[in-house]
Amino acid sequence: MSRPIQATVSVSALRHNYAVAKRAALQSKVFAVVKANAYGHGIERVTRALVRADGFATVELDGAVATRERGFAEPILLLEGFFAPAELPVIAAADLAVAVHGDEQLRMLEAWRPARPLDVFFKINTGMNRLGFSVESARGQLERLRSSGVAKSITLMAHFATADGPEGIEEAMRRFNQATHGIDLACSLANTAAIFAHPESHADVARLGIGVYGATPFAERSAQALGLKPAMTLTSELIAIQELAAGESVGYGGTFRSAGAMRVGVVACGYADGYPRHAPSGTPVVVGGVRTKTAGRVSMDMITVDLTPVAAARVGTPVTLWGEGLPIDEVASAAGTVGYELMCAVAARVPFMDAA
Numbered sequence: 001m002s003r004p005i006q007a008t009v010s011v012s013a014l015r016h017n018y019a020v021a022k023r024a025a026l027q028s029k030v031f032a033v034v035k036a037n038a039y040g041h042g043i044e045r046v047t048r049a050l051v052r053a054d055g056f057a058t059v060e061l062d063g064a065v066a067t068r069e070r071g072f073a074e075p076i077l078l079l080e081g082f083f084a085p086a087e088l089p090v091i092a093a094a095d096l097a098v099a100v101h102g103d104e105q106l107r108m109l110e111a112w113r114p115a116r117p118l119d120v121f122f123k124i125n126t127g128m129n130r131l132g133f134s135v136e137s138a139r140g141q142l143e144r145l146r147s148s149g150v151a152k153s154i155t156l157m158a159h160f161a162t163a164d165g166p167e168g169i170e171e172a173m174r175r176f177n178q179a180t181h182g183i184d185l186a187c188s189l190a191n192t193a194a195i196f197a198h199p200e201s202h203a204d205v206a207r208l209g210i211g212v213y214g215a216t217p218f219a220e221r222s223a224q225a226l227g228l229k230p231a232m233t234l235t236s237e238l239i240a241i242q243e244l245a246a247g248e249s250v251g252y253g254g255t256f257r258s259a260g261a262m263r264v265g266v267v268a269c270g271y272a273d274g275y276p277r278h279a280p281s282g283t284p285v286v287v288g289g290v291r292t293k294t295a296g297r298v299s300m301d302m303i304t305v306d307l308t309p310v311a312a313a314r315v316g317t318p319v320t321l322w323g324e325g326l327p328i329d330e331v332a333s334a335a336g337t338v339g340y341e342l343m344c345a346v347a348a349r350v351p352f353m354d355a356a
């Protein structure tokens with residue numbers, strides 16, 4: 001027997017979520033974003049589950065090349081493009097599409113004599129202020145890209161900073177339209193939040209990240225309300241039970257103290273598994289199918305949970321940390337973070353399993 005923690009990834013949930021987003025995006029193509037090892041779900045597993053996707057987008061070159069080598073024939077977009085000239089022949093050989101967001105990349109392209117030209121996503125900075133050509137410089141830089149002869153197609157691209165919030169995308173759209181007015185090229189703008197909240201941004205290619213994994217980008221709209229199902233379920237078991245008298249504490253620092261006599265369960269899952277160390281006492285957890293809460297600090301290999309509502313709990317009782325039966329967004333919110341971070345942080349020591 002090995003330690004009972006395990007992450008299960010549902011192929012049918014991934015496909016369901018992709019289909020939900022595809023319907024929401026109407027006629028647009030939808031690329032599934034599989035950066036960061038498919039948001040922690042495993043890029044090979046996810047790209048196999050979504051072989052019928054319109055395309056994939058990622059950040060890591062090795063995962064993109066491996067996806068192509070497994071036979072995926074649709075576009076695979078590198079969202080940050082390339083970082084050094086040596087990557088260009090590899091990118092061309094695998095026929096990957098690249099974001100081009102800055103002057104240094106343009107210079108590398110101009111200096112390169114490609115055996116095959118590339119599909120280029122020309123990125124414009126519409127207010128995120130991370131990557132992209134400024135609204136003012138975009139036309140001139142686009143001309144440089146065109147005359148370099150390295151692009152076999154050009155798609156105009158931007159990324160929203162506030163598609164998930166009350167600020168919305170109006171100002172970003174205004175800047176994008178100002179930069180690209182009169183230029184007749186395909187466009188790619190929308191992330192998950194914009195797919196669900198801003199149809200005017202769907203354009204030719206949408207980029208679906210968090211939604212395909214069944215979590216929400218919104219603070220105020222749950223994944224369930226969007227019609228999404230959790231792809232990853234993180235489970236473990238109780239490995240010990242403690243009977244506390246009133247006034248006893250649990251765990252490092254003794255931050256939780258029992259008001260009366262109570263039972264506390266010890267779960268084989270800690271921050272070295274990717275459970276957020278900052279999750280305070282009271283973070284939701286499901287034990288034996290019953291919702292309860294954590295009690296005391298998260299330690300490296302264990303968390304402790306209040307068994308008051310779970311009279312039947314014993315050593316070996318199953319525990320769900322997040323996923324089916326407990327939205328990852330609720331755990332993230334209790335821990336002061338977002339579902340994105342929790343799913344990306346599941347540690348290498350946690351075994352992953354496929355589920356139908």
Ligand SMILES: *Cc1c(COP(=O)(O)O)cnc(C)c1O
Pocket residue numbers: 033035079159190191192193207208209210211217
């Ligand atoms: C990660 C990423 C996305 C996906 O964002 P979600 O909020 O997960 O849908 C889309 N576009 C770019 C450029 C990204 O880096």
